[in-house]
Structure formats: structure tokens, C-alpha cells
Amino acid sequence: MKKTSIEIDIYSDPICPWCYIGLKRFQKAQAQRPHFDVKARWLTFQLNPDMPDEGMDRQAYLDKKFGGRANATQFYSQIAAAGLTDGINFKFEQIKKTPNTVEAHRLSLLAREQNKQDQVMERLFESYFLEGKNIGERDVLLTIATETDLTGAESYLDSDQGHEDVLFTDQNARSLGLTGVPCFIVNRQHILPGAQSPDTLAQMLDIGFQQQNEEK
Template sequence: MQIDIFSDTICPWCLIGKRRLEAALAERPGLQAAIHWRVFQLNPMMPKGGMERQSYLAMKFGGPKNAANVYDRIRSAAMPDNIDFAFEDIVRTPNTVDSHRLIRWAAGQDRESETVEALFQAYFLRGEDIGALEVLVAAAESVGLDPAEARAFLESEALDAEVRDEDRHARSLGIDGVPCFVFNGRHALAGAQPPKVLVQMLDLAQQEAAVAVE
């Protein structure tokens, strides 16, 4: 089964959705799933260097008080998933093009989901700037990728156009928020749904695939 996940590396609901998909897959241990992470940028017009966090919160939520209310709702939703978000440690909201480039590069070395996890942990659990070269190189190294090769890749323009094209393609499909899970290219499920809902979708996609080969 192929599962395509449209996601952004600064989306807390995408980390929650990742945990919930992992829980759903654990309920179906015999299922072989190929997971691919697809590009969606929450802030496609973000400056290349990102934005200072407080300025971003003022623009996005109207200020830190409103942002704190949003954070509280996210933390409450994430409690069953055992995610300890460190929102207050984030000092910069990055442009996510380079993090998406790194994920696509890592996919060619069979480290796609591992790299996504490393980036989520760096940003949401430690408050690191995942738009910064050194942070991205460290994330690559943490999943077993060669840091010198990762640095050379990130310092180039490789895959930049492809990432931006994929973001536009996602929007052309009608995707306007993330996470969005697509199962076998047929069934889309938007949002960080509970594991039981994801299990139902896994079962449906598997049943349809079995019928198709009969």
C-alpha cells in the first residue's frame, strides 16, 4: 500500500498525524506500507530567511495571547499521542523549502520518514530553526546521512524547483490544509484523524487493492 502524506515541517498537526498513523499501522502489523511525504507549504510567501517568531505570531494569530490559546488546544489534542510541544522555545518561523528539499534528498537514500521525524523533533521539541543550514545538516547526520554530502546538497539549488512545483500541485488538487493522507492514490483523509479512523481507511484501501488483483 502506498500512503502519500501532504505535510509541512512547521505544522504541529502534521506531527500529531504522523504519530496517529504510526499507531494505526501498529494495529495492522502485517500491512506493508510505503510512505511518501509530499510538499505543502503553510507559508509559501515566507521570506527565505524566515521570520522572527513574535512578528510571525502577530501576523498569524494577532499576538502572543491568541497564539497561546492555539497552543493550549494543540497540546490538549496531542496529550494521547505523548507529544511535548516546546512552542515557547521557538524563536524563528522558517521558510520550509530547504527542509522539504532535504526530505526529498533523503528519500533517495531510504531515510525519508526518519528525516521528517528528525525535523519535527528539532523544531517542535527543541525549538530549533529548521531553516538554518547547520540545523538541517545535523538532522541529516542524526538519521545516518553523510553530513558533508547533505551540506553540499543544501548549499546548491538542487530540487528547489521541484519542491515549489509540488507545493503548487498540491493546491491544484484542492488541498488547502495539512496533514492530508492519500491511500493508494484513491482515498484522501484530511486532518490529524484518530488512529481508529486511520485504521478504517487502511482496511478500506487494502480491501480495494485485493479486489483489484483478483
């Protein structure tokens, strides 16, 4: 059977735990529709667009965002429970700094040029949420680039390439009314917000499949 190409734009941020859960559920949805040719494009959305370049101490960030450790613990315990159902054992306690994610998004752009964006995004999620690494640091990003066989990452990160693209995509998402991630857009028309269930995401792929066939 000839595969049908379906374009899925995914707005996300690699420090968003629901985006990591959304990735796992999206992978399960793809497994339910193995005869579909799904082309995912990861797009920038910053959870913290005003984050200092150097990031922020994790506890200070949680205190500012949630008004105290108790509220933060309750919030993340719910996410941890959801993650376990999708095979993610979040290690929130290992995270020492909440980073600025512009550089991580730039690395994702480089990966898209080399058709390795899915792999890089997954490693960004794993590095932050499972290994507690600061994905705002250049050395961490270069390690991810090496692990995913990206070429030219060092010179790319040393340049300004992709920086304006990252900021523009983030600002454009907000101008379109996007307030949270993940958000999936099918063939640049149908919007599905949130980390939906694999079954719901599979139905999203069905919509894309039907649309592509109607346009033939």
C-alpha cells in the same frame, strides 16, 4: 502471511503541529495493522509559501497570524493538549523563529531517495517542536542528516537540486484544492484530510489493503 503493499501519500509541513500529531497517530494506526506493508511518501505543502527565505521572528509571526499573543496562546494551548494525548510535549515557547521550510522539504526529498524519509521527517518535527531549533538553517539540517545517516546532504543542500520539485509539489497541491495539512491519500485515490484518530487511519489502511487485493 505475505504483506500487502499500500501506498500512502502524506502532504505535510514540518512546522505544522497537527502534522506532527498526525505522524504519531499514523504510527499507531500502522501498529494496529502490523501485517500491512505501508509505503509512506511525504509530499510538500508550505503553511507559509510567502515566508521570507530567512524566516520571521516567532512573535512577529504570531502577532501577524493571530492578531496578538492572547489569541495565539489560546490556539496553541489547544494543540498542546491534543499533543499530550499522543505523547508529544510541545515546546512552543522555545521556538524563536518561524522558518521558511523549502530547505527542510528539500532534505526530505533527499531522504526519500535513500529510503529514510520517515526518519528525517520525524527528526524535523522533533527538532522544531521539541528542541526549538530553526529547521530553515543549513547547519540544523546537516545535523539532522547526520543523525539519520543520510549521505551527500552537504553537497545536495549547496546545490539547487530538488528546489523546483518542492515548489511544484506545493503549487500542485493547491491547484488540487488542498488548503491544509496533514492530508493522507491512499493509493493515490482516496483522500483523508486532517490528523484523524489512529482508528480512522487504520480504517484508511484497510481501504488500501482491500483495493490492492481487488486489483490482483
